[in-house]
Amino acid sequence: MHAALGLALLAGGRRLGRRSFLVAALSPAAALAWAVAHAGGIVDGDVIHASQTWVPALHLSLDLRIDGFSLLLVLLVTGIGLLVQLYASQYFAAGRAGLHRLAGLLLVFTAAMLGVVTAANLLALYVAWELTSVTSYLLIGWTDEDPKARASALQALLTTGAGGLAMLGGFVLIGQSAGTYDLAALAARPPTGTTVSVGLVLVLVGAFTKSAQFPFSAWLPGAMVAPTPVSAFLHSATMVKAGVYLIARLAPVFADQGIWRPLVLSVGLVTMLTGGWRALRQHDLKRILAFGTVSQLGFLVVLFGVGTPEATEAGVVLLLAHALFKACLFLVVGVIDHQAHTRDIRALGRYGPGWLGPKVVAVAAGASMAGIPLLFGFVAKESAYDAFAHGGVTGSGVVLAGLVAGSVLTFAYTGRLLLGAFVPTRPGSAPASGAVAPIEPPPAPALAFWAPAALLGTLTLVLGLVPGLASGLVSSAADSLDPGVHPVHLALWHGVGRPLVLSGLTLALGALLVAGRVAVARVQSRVPHPVDGDAAYLGLVRGLNRVADRVTGFVQPGSLPVYTGVILLTAVVVPGFALLRSPFPDLPPLATGPGDWAAAGLLIVGGVAATVVRERMAAVLCLGAVGYGMALVFVLQGAPDLALTQVCIDTLGAVVFVLVLRHLPKRFNERPTVIGRTARLVISALVGVFVFVFIVVAVGVRVEPPVSTAFIDRALTEGGGRNVVNVVIVDIRGFDTMGEITVLAVAAIGVYSLARLSRREGRELRSFAPLRGPSSKPQDQR
Known part of the structure; x- marks a missing residue:
């Protein structure tokens, strides 16, 4: 439904303008209503299945499965997607061009994301995964006239696309080792071994790139060039959560195997700390949120990746809390940017009385992000501390210390965000270069503009005060990931214990960092960031381009023999390895009579003669x-x-x-070198042997009857002809024939155009001949 409506808007929604977003909102609204209607049964343990045959010959099907965890993601994707569509209808100017395309792309992306969180097998998940990468590229680069938008979109596509390819390799290794690609079957009978360990590392690389984990996190801050509705949707509840979702699905099954737990914990902690540290260096509100998102994603990867029931429960709570407060903050920042025309915290701070509502909403969401009591973010952070406070896994103390340090940074950059957005800059401070400092307070936004943010802020406040409202949903989601999870009972107060002490320590240290933010900024200016993700990405791209130039210069030097040799070697070597591992069947009968031997002799003699004769006409005859x-x-x-x-x-x-x-020399004048002749001989021999072996193996391993048998049987009854060849060409493979005719017609038109252009240029050159001057006349006569 999402994809169909999205494509319809892309094709024919031009006249709707920003009303396209209201039309697009119908689809997530319907999906949200469906999810809410079925939520009760799913929370009680029901699982909804759906299947559609995909490739019957390969036993592939598109299987969808909605359990408790999928339901949570479906509710977030459709709920926040609905609010973003309504918000976008107020965010953009009425006369802006291309809004129907943005609305349609948001819907197509929503469909892809729903495919990721409901896919029941790895291959279907991969297809939806790649669709999110492609559609996010189009969304980030929607303002295609902006070079920064194009560059950021390409960076996101290359990063997540490369990770997706690695993930596909991991899926194949795991699926082939297990004999199934079904997620439920993998959870019931997880495979083991070195091959599986390699596959898991590849899958984690794909998840890390999608969820902006170190060292692949540079693309997410760069994606902030996208319009705020896109940022709010992609970076709160959808695209960046895809990698977290995959880790959450696989961790309870594979966390104890090989390198999984050390790799996930180390990458998650480094991401959380570096993201929080870099957020403190930003002056753009969206970039503060972007690096904060990177940090929170590292937090989620640690919780889900460790694979214990307690951490899984905490991860589900934090995922829900993060989606609510981060989407809310993005929407409020969009309101500020829209009204004040700047996001620079050094140029903001003066507002009129009509801004009280957005301020309250932002403070509530920010307090939840910082983990202040009475808000849902506090409940999530307490659950995370409790998951590691009692040991259970190797290095729990180190992980807990890292989470506390990351949460301190979260409190600090939340303070930077709220103070920078709503507290006036001290006199004498200049705005950033290129920023627009509003002389007067920006006009107050309409209620309809910030109402979606207010709804999200209200939810995070209500769930903080009465967290038990989410207990059933959280318990169902956690249980669907790890059946070892005990029933979840969320509460605001669990008594005095180690998690509460750590929360108090986090708040105290975070408050110290906020109070000493000037000293912190001074320290940061003296301590350069050890790793610049953008510089690393640009260096990698430049290196790849240099390698590509050298490889292209070697394999494409302008020589047709070299081109042919490269193509033939590739065609031989790649499938040749598979042939070497295949059993060689018995040879079929090679010849049945003198006619066969005569035809074979004519082919061999003609082929060999064509390669050794020196006259062109003789070669043509051969x-x-x-x-x-x-x-x-x-x-x-x-x-x-x-x-x-x-x-x-x-x-x-x-x-x-x-x-x-007639227009070429009679003989071949160029004689190849010894090396050239040897290379041609070797390549020719390899191709000949490969084709022969391939045909023999293909005939010997056939398990199904050839399709030609069906052609013969159906030629007369369905094709109405006794000449099987004609029936095949005209009826059975009519579209193939039409395609071939089209190709030939296009080629003929091209040849005719080139020939006509050549004759015209020749006439023009002859018409300019008298202009060469007297000195050229004797030469022309000669």
Whole structure:
């Protein structure tokens, strides 16, 4: 439904303008209503299945499955997607062009994301995963006239696309080792071994790139060039959560295998700390939120990746809390940017009385992000501390210390965000270069503009005061990931214990960082960031371009023999390895009579002679002999139509060659070097042997009857013809024939155009000949 409506808006929604967002909101609204209607049964343990045959011959199908965790993601994707569509209808100017495309792309992306969180097998998940990468590229680069938007979109696509390819390799290794790609079957009977460990590392690389984990996190801050509705949707509840979702699905099954837990914990902690530290260096509100999102994603990766029931429960709570407060903050920042025309915290701070509502909403969401009591973010942070406070996994103390440090940074950059947005800059402070400092307070936004943010802020406040409202949903989601999770009972107060002490320590240290933010900024200015993700990305791209230039210069030097050799070697080497591992079947009968031997002899003699003769005309005649030999083979195999066609083609080809060869030297003047002749001989021998072996193996391992048998049986009854070849060409493979005719027609038009252009240029050159001057006249006469 989402994809259909999205494509319809892309194709025909131009006249709707920003009303396109209201039309687009119908689809997530309907999906949200469906999810809410089925939520009760799913929370009680029901699972909804759906399946559609995809590739029957390969036993592939598109299987969808909605359990408790999928339901949570569906509610977030559709709920926040609905609010973003309504918000976008107020965010953009009425006359702005291309809004129907943005609304349609948001819907297509929503469909892809729903496919990720409901896919029941790895291959279906991968298809939806790649669709999110492609659509996010289009969304980030929607303002295609902006070079920064194009560059950021490409960076996101290359990063997540490369990770997706690695993930596909991991899926194949795991699926082949397990004998199934079904997620439920993998959870029931997880495979083991070195191959599986390699596959898991590849899958984690894909998840890390999608969820902006170190060292792949540079693309997410760069994506802030996208319009705020896009940022709010992609970076709160959808795209960046795809990697977290995948880790959450696989961790309870594979966390104890090989390198999984050390890799996930180290990457998650480094991401959380570096993201929080870099957020303190930003002056753009959206970039503060972007690096804060990177930090929170590292937090989620740690919780879900460790694979224990307690951490899984905490991860579900934090995922829900993060989606609510981060989407809310993005929407409020969009309101500020829209009204004040700047996001620079050094140029903000003065507002009129009509801004009280957005301020309260932002403070509530920010307090939840900082983990202040009475808000849902506090409940999530307490659950996270409790998951590691009692040990359970190796290095729990180190992980807990890292989470506390990351949460301190979260409190600090939340203070930077709220103070920078709503507290006036001290006198004498200059705005950033290029920023617009509003002389007067910006106009107050309409209620309809900030109402979606207010709804999200209200939810995070209500769930903080009465967290038990989310207990059933959280418990169902956690149980669907790890059946070892005990029933969840969320509460605001669990008594005095280690988690509460750590929360108090986090708040105290965070408050110290906010109070000493000037000293912190001074320290940060003296301590450069050890790793610049953008510089690393640009260096990698430049390096790849240099390697590509060198490889292209080697394999494409402008020589047709080299081109042919590279193509043939690739065609031989890649499938050749598979042939070497295949059992060699018995040889089929190679010849059944003297006619077969005669045809084979004509083909061999003609082919060899064409390579050794030195006269061009003789080579053409030898090639013609090869063609007539093939016609003889067709006659012997009972295909006179094909034989006649082959004879016609070879005869016509010979005529064309003769007409062309009149303008070329009689003999081949260029003699290849010894190395060149040796290379050609080796490549030719490899191709010949490979084709022979391939045909023998293909015939010997056939398990299904050839399709030609069905052609013969159906030619008369369904095609109405006794000539099977004609029926195949005209009826059974009519579209193929039409395609071939189209290709030939296009080629003929191209040749005709080139020939006509060549004659015209020749006439023009001759018409300019008198202008060469007297000095050229004797030379022209000669």
